Amino acid sequence: xxxxxxxxxxxxxxxxxxxxxxxxxxxxxxxxxxxxxxxxxxxxxxxxxxxxxxxxxxxxxxxxxxxxxxxxxxxxxxxxxxxxxxxxxxxxxxxxxxxxxxxxxxxxxxxxxxxxxxxxxxxxxxxxxxxxxxxxxxxxxxxxxxxxxxxxxxxxxxxxxxxxxxxxxxxxxxxxxxxxxxxxxxxxxxxxxxxxxxxxxxxxxxxxxxxxxxxxxxxxxxxxxxxxxxxxxxxxxxxxxxxxxxxxxxxxxxxxxxxxxxxxxxxxxxxxxxxxxxxxxxxxxxxxxxxxxxxxxxxxxxxxxxxxxxxxxxxxxxxxxxxxxxxxxxxxxxxxxxxxxxxxxxx
Amino acid sequence: xxxxxxxxxxxxxxxxxxxxxxxxxxxxxxxxxxxxxxxxxxxxxxxxxxxxxxxxxxxxxxxxxxxxxxxxxxxxxxxxxxxxxxxxxxxxxxxxxxxxxxxxxxxxxxxxxxxxxxxxxxxxxxxxxxxxxxxxxxxxxxxxxxxxxxxxxxxxxxxxxxxxxxxxxxxxxxxxxxxxxxxxxxxxxxxxxxxxxxxxxxxxxxxxxxxxxxxxxxxxxxxxxxxxxxxxxxxxxxxxxxxxxxxxxxxxxxxxxxxxxxxxxxxxxxxxxxxxxxxxxxxxxxxxxxxxxxxxxxxxxxxxxxxxxxxxxxxxxxxxxxxxxxxxxxxxxxxx
Numbered sequence: 001x002x003x004x005x006x007x008x009x010x011x012x013x014x015x016x017x018x019x020x021x022x023x024x025x026x027x028x029x030x031x032x033x034x035x036x037x038x039x040x041x042x043x044x045x046x047x048x049x050x051x052x053x054x055x056x057x058x059x060x061x062x063x064x065x066x067x068x069x070x071x072x073x074x075x076x077x078x079x080x081x082x083x084x085x086x087x088x089x090x091x092x093x094x095x096x097x098x099x100x101x102x103x104x105x106x107x108x109x110x111x112x113x114x115x116x117x118x119x120x121x122x123x124x125x126x127x128x129x130x131x132x133x134x135x136x137x138x139x140x141x142x143x144x145x146x147x148x149x150x151x152x153x154x155x156x157x158x159x160x161x162x163x164x165x166x167x168x169x170x171x172x173x174x175x176x177x178x179x180x181x182x183x184x185x186x187x188x189x190x191x192x193x194x195x196x197x198x199x200x201x202x203x204x205x206x207x208x209x210x211x212x213x214x215x216x217x218x219x220x221x222x223x224x225x226x227x228x229x230x231x232x233x234x235x236x237x238x239x240x241x242x243x244x245x246x247x248x249x250x251x252x253x254x255x256x257x258x259x260x261x262x263x264x265x266x267x268x269x270x271x272x273x274x275x276x277x278x279x280x281x282x283x284x285x286x287x288x289x290x291x292x293x294x295x296x297x298x299x300x301x302x303x304x305x306x307x308x309x310x311x312x313x314x315x316x317x318x319x320x321x322x323x324x325x326x327x328x329x330x331x332x333x334x335x336x337x338x339x340x341x342x343x344x345x346x347x
Numbered sequence: 348x349x350x351x352x353x354x355x356x357x358x359x360x361x362x363x364x365x366x367x368x369x370x371x372x373x374x375x376x377x378x379x380x381x382x383x384x385x386x387x388x389x390x391x392x393x394x395x396x397x398x399x400x401x402x403x404x405x406x407x408x409x410x411x412x413x414x415x416x417x418x419x420x421x422x423x424x425x426x427x428x429x430x431x432x433x434x435x436x437x438x439x440x441x442x443x444x445x446x447x448x449x450x451x452x453x454x455x456x457x458x459x460x461x462x463x464x465x466x467x468x469x470x471x472x473x474x475x476x477x478x479x480x481x482x483x484x485x486x487x488x489x490x491x492x493x494x495x496x497x498x499x500x501x502x503x504x505x506x507x508x509x510x511x512x513x514x515x516x517x518x519x520x521x522x523x524x525x526x527x528x529x530x531x532x533x534x535x536x537x538x539x540x541x542x543x544x545x546x547x548x549x550x551x552x553x554x555x556x557x558x559x560x561x562x563x564x565x566x567x568x569x570x571x572x573x574x575x576x577x578x579x580x581x582x583x584x585x586x587x588x589x590x591x592x593x594x595x596x597x598x599x600x601x602x603x604x605x606x607x608x609x610x611x612x613x614x615x616x617x618x619x620x621x622x623x624x625x626x627x628x629x630x631x632x633x634x635x636x637x638x639x640x641x642x643x644x645x646x647x648x649x650x651x652x653x654x655x656x657x658x659x660x661x662x663x664x665x666x667x668x669x670x671x672x673x674x675x676x677x678x679x680x681x682x683x
Contacts, residue, residue, distance in 0.1 A: 061541035062512075166629050167398075196397035196568065198626040201612035205623055223542065230614040230623075249619070267546040269571030271615050273595045276575055280547040284497075285513040 003129050003142040006182040007103050009052075011088040016049035017185055017217050018073070018104075023047070023082035025068055029290065040290050042068040044241040046082075047316075050185070055211070055218040057232030057249065059225055059264070063289050065241040066221045070189045073219070074106050087184075102132065105178035109190035111170035115162040115177075121147070122158035125177045132181065139180075146176040149213070150206060168199035172206065179214065187219045192227060204231060225268055229253055234323070237261045240289050240297040243316060247324030257319050257326035260298045296329065308336045360530055360562040361386040361409065364423035368404055368586075369636075372417050377633045378404045380586040381422075385666075386579075388529075391556060391563040393577035393594070395570065395606075399630055401586035402566045406532050409564070410447055411439055427529050445475045448523035452535040454515040458507040464491070464518045465503030468525045475526045490521035494551060513544040517551070524555065531556070533565045537572060549575045570613060574598060579666065582606040585631055585641035592667035602663070603671045604646050640671070648673055 027040040043065040050056045058066045072079045075097055086103055089095040095103075108114040115124050125143035130136060144154035150172040162170055171191065178186055188207070192200045204227070211218060222228050228235055228249070235252050237245040237260065245258040256262045266281035282301050287293060293300045299309035309329060316327040329335040334343025361384070368379035379401040386392045394402040407413050408424060411431060424431040427446050434442060451457040459467055468490055469483030478486070484503070491499035494517040507515055516536060523531060533552070537545040553576055556563050567573050573580055574594065581591035582605065590603040601607045608626040617623055628645040640646070643653040653672065661674040669677075 061543065168629065197570075197609060198397065198612050199629070201614070201623040201625040202627075204614065205625060208620070208622070225542070226614045230617050230619055232619075263543055267542045269546070269549075269569070269575045271571050271574055271613075273574055273598055277546055277550065280543075280550055282543055283547065285511040285544055286541065288511075 003134050003138060003180070004102070004132055004182050007087075007099065007184060009087065013052055015052075015088050016085075017052045017054075017087055018050040018219070019083075019085040019088075020049070020073070021047050021083045021085070023069065023072055023084070024080045025065075025072055025077070026080050038290050041241045041292055042289060043072060043079075046238075046241070046243055048236055048243065048246060050217060050219060052184075053215065053217055054234065055220055055232045057228035057235040058219065058221045058238060059223065059228050059235060060238035061223065061264075061286050063240070063286060064238040065289070066238050067189055068241075069238075070106065070187045070219070070221055073187060074104060075100065102181045103183055104185045104187065105181060105183040106187040106189060107171070107174050107178050107191040109193050111167055111174055111194065112162060114174055115170065117162055120159050120161055121152075121165070121173050122154070124162075124173065125180050128177065128180045142180060143176070146179055147173075149179070149210065150176045151202075152176075166199075168195050168203060171195060171203055175203075175206070175210070179210065182214075183216070185217045185219065187221070189221045190223070191220075193222060193224060200227070207231070225253075225265065237264065240286065240292045242297060243327065244298065245324075245326040245328075246316070247319075248322060251320070251322065251324045255324075257324070257331050258298075258328045259302050259304055259330075261326070263301075296327075304330060304337075304339060306337055312336070358428060359385040359425075360388045360390075360427055361564065362423070362425040363405070363409075364425075366405065366408060366422035366424060367420070367636075368401075368408055368413070369419040370417055371419060375634060377636045378586055379408070380637055382583075382586070382588050384581055384588065384591065386530075386562050386564060388562055389556075389560045391553075391565060391576055391578045393573035393580040394564060394566045394583060395568070395573050395580055395609075396583035397568055397630065399585075399633070400583040402583050403534055404586075405583070406449070406534055406564060406566050409530075409532060410443055410449055412449075441475070444471055444523075444528070445526050446528055447530045447532060448526070448528040449532040449534065450516075450519050450523045450536045452538050454512075454519040455507060457519055458515065458522070460507055463504050463506055464510075464522075468522050471522060471525050486525060487521070490525050491518070493524075493555070494518070494521045496521070512540060513547065516540060516544075516548055520548075520552070520555070524559070524561075527559060529562060531561050531563045533563060535566055535568070538567070538569070545572070546575075552576060570598070570610065571615070582609070585637065586633060587637070587641065587670065588668070589642065589671065590669045592664075596667060602669045602674045602677060603642075604648055604673065605642050 023043055023046045025043040027042055028037050030038050060066050071077050084091045086095055091100050122143045125146055126139035129139040129142055144158055147154040147157055152172055192203050220231055232249045235249045236243050239260050245261045256265055263281040270276050284301055295310040295312050296314050299305045314327045314329045316325050317332050318325045319331050329337040330339045333341045363382055363384045366379055366382045370376040382405055396402045465487045468487035472478050472483040472486045487503055488499055491502055496502050496517050537548050565576055577594050580594050580597045581588045584605050590606050611624040626645055631641050639655055640653045640658045643649040658670045661669050661678045663677055
């Protein structure tokens with residue numbers, strides 16, 4: 001393929017491609033002449049790393065901050081605090097925003113809203129490379145190559161407009177456009193959520209193929225726990241702007257530690273007519289992220305809540321030696337919760 | 348004549364017979380093409396299908412909610428013994444909300460933003476049952492308790508925008524059930540909800556359905572949701588029911604390649620890295636009425652006759668219908 005060269009690897013295989021430290025975003029709302037200003041704590045001190053070639057999933061319900069996290073990583077909005085390191089380079093200092101946009105691309109949920117309706121599919125895909133200095137003819141050639149890669153015949157689709165193709169086909173176009181700058185990391189924000197099930201399976205297979213072919217790293221954001229388990233190596237569970245549990249996907253799904261993760265997994269439909277869910281795992285809606293609960297943010301819905309939970313913010317503590325961690329006082333030795341292991345005991 | 352005389356106990360609560368719906372205008376759309384379904388009292392039927400399969404259009408036809416000027420409907424639709432397609436406007440106004448109610452995916456759009464929840468429920472009771480405002484308000488409180496809205500008395504005076512998504516969905520269910528309808532139509536009522544809220548609403552609906560003995564038609568694209576709530580399932584594709592029967596039969600022993608493909612393509616339980624089974628291609632355009640099997644272009648088992656004639660409608664057992672030539676050997680076994 002012609003076009004841009006992919007960004008060179010800097011730190012070697014052991015260095016995470018993406019390292020996020022203390023990422024925080026607060027939206028101020030209200031605050032008129034007399035009303036006090038309130039804060040939506042959309043993302044609050046979120047830290048995680050994504051290794052090279054990994055797929056990391058982020059799950060959580062609406063308002064948990066998963067999409068805001070993605071937008072902060074892409075620098076689509078300013079953050080209040082936190083450092084983002086791309087292959088060891090501090091974004092904004094060692095690494096310019098222009099370079100970041102080449103290294104990191106994003107696919108959104110709404111396939112139609114994310115394409116310019118007045119550009120043909122070929123023009124949309126060629127747009128990014130042209131901005132980065134690729135000659136027009138080369139950029140068009142690249143666009144056609146990419147269309148083939150995502151399973152759309154260029155002679156049929158290149159000159160069509162976004163409204164002339166189906167939702168699944170449009171999402172393939174968005175994937176092709178994201179790949180046009182030869183990124184190393186692709187953020188997929190609910191990228192298959194709007195698709196019908198049979199089309200979703202096709203696009204998931206495509207994502208698996210492209211990852212292998214281009215050596216990509218994915219950050220896969222979804223509310224669909226089944227899809228996340230299928231595609232991810234590791235998973236982050238978010239609740240009201242914070243990471244409550246993270247770890248290898250099988251460890252988290254087979255042995256969830258945080259009561260929220262347990263409830264979320266138990267809320268999945270049974271898929272077996274003889275084993276229907278009988279009791280809802282938790283009651284009520286997730287609280288508003290405006291002025292979230294004190295201490296552990298889940299304490300208002302937690303079946304194991306104790307007095308200490310409203311006072312102490314639980315740290316994200318390791319539960320095993322393989323990277324599985326949870327932010328629950330019950331998992332912190334000597335935390336004061338009656339179910340916590342005694343202080344000094346091995347986790 | 349009492350209601351009992353009109354509707355014998357054995358008569359189905361909903362009977363759809365060869366329903367065909369076409370939208371006219373700039374483009375013709377053959378949205379529903381010969382759907383026949385029956386639903387007994389107290390049964391929960393799931394209409395399962397992907398976008399454009401005609402499931403919501405079929406549901407809306409049961410309440411005549413489709414735009415009058417642009418819709419051509421033929422076939423028969425009977426609900427509680429009444430011919431829905433023959434109703435005049437005033438009969439229809441009595442029928443909606445009283446005999447049949449509907450709940451929608453987006454309660455924020457289905458509820459009136461300028462009236463309180465209590466007012467909207469009371470209005471329905473006053474209109475349909477001729478009760479006083481005070482009685483209507485008492486019923487509203489009873490209904491909010493029934494759908495487990497915490498501090499219901501305070502919520503009576505809440506506007507829809509003051510409630511969370513899950514609460515609004517509960518309020519809409521309370522409104523729909525206020526006049527104790529015989530049939531509840533549910534159009535993806537849990538699709539927009541978070542996972543932990545979705546399961547609460549599904550369990551609530553299951554419980555209310557049992558308590559009130561309602562018949563329910565539940566439209567969904569999510570097999571998992573259908574499994575949680577339905578007794579029977581009808582799978583739709585390109586405006587036709589391709590397979591219908593008891594839930595467990597469809598989930599475990601589907602015959603038609605489309606439901607089989609749908610079940611196989613779920614990522615539930617799929618091994619990471621293993622390829623997912625997919626149904627190739629995309630659903631057909633609905634510009635023309637089908638003259639052959641609509642699924643044949645995507646089907647791995649298609650034979651020449653699938654593309655030349657409509658597939659046979661084969662009844663494997665009472666209530667178990669498959670529209671596919673693959674059902675012929677099964678039918679032969681059953682009759683042998």
